[in-house]
Amino acid sequence: VLAMMAGAMMIHGIQPGPRVISSNPSLFWGVIASMWVGNLMLLVLNLPLIGIWVRVLSVPYRFLYPAILLFCCVGIYAVNNNTFDVGLTALLGLLGYVFLRLDCEPAPLILGFVLGPMMEENLRRAMLISRGDPLVLITRPMSLAFLLLAVGLLVVMALPAIRKGRDRAFKEEEA
Incomplete structure (x- = not known):
């Protein structure tokens, strides 16, 4: 929120x-x-x-869920009287369902949408100051520290998934 x-x-x-x-x-x-x-x-x-x-x-969900979807679609259509909005909402709902099936959290995605423009603006500012040299991001100690921290966090987040896949592969070979 x-x-x-x-x-x-x-x-x-x-x-x-x-x-x-x-x-x-x-x-x-x-x-x-x-x-x-x-x-x-x-x-x-x-x-x-x-x-x-x-x-x-x-009320059983098999009745409640379609009613909620119907009211959402009617409300979306009522805002602009545009069927494209309803289709876009259906597409985004499908994307949300895929994220749900893949166990992806929506909060980081929303945070990315919020912070993305600020990050892009500041990256553009850094590139203007350095006259387009991207090496400024690794030659300055503060930016290098943040980049290493980001890479380290990505590795720490990816390791459990990699280990789980390796454990599953080794269990299949043993069986």
């Missing part, structure tokens, strides 16, 4: 961070007030409707 909020702020040209309180106090206090109002509305609306929500939970 935080990554999506930061992405929304960046889309509107607001730099996310602690300075949002001083640079955009109306936005900050508006978010706080909307959270209070939202929680109050949830309390007021959900307390009398607890029985209905319990009955909704007893």
Whole structure:
């Protein structure tokens, strides 16, 4: 949720961070007030409707899931009256299903979408300062340290998967 909020702020040209309180106090206090109002509305609306929500939970997923998909598609179409939006949503839903089947977490992908433009801008700035020489990224100690840290983290993350594959291959040979 935080990554999506930061992405929304960046889309509107607001730099996310602690300075949002001083640079955009109306936005900050508006978010706080909307959270209070939202929680109050949830309390007021959900307390009398607890029985209905319990009955909704007893509906089998084979009926509930298509109904949710239908309402999502109708809502998406209603925003712009464009069938392309519905198709794009279906395509992104299929991509999400593939990620789910591959046990991929969505949070790093969202974080990549949020931080990617900032990283690209700063890489472009570094290339301009170094007159297009990419070696500046490995000749400077600070950037070299961050690159080595990133490579080290990738290796540490990949090792369990590699070991699992090797163990599986050796077990198949023994059997």
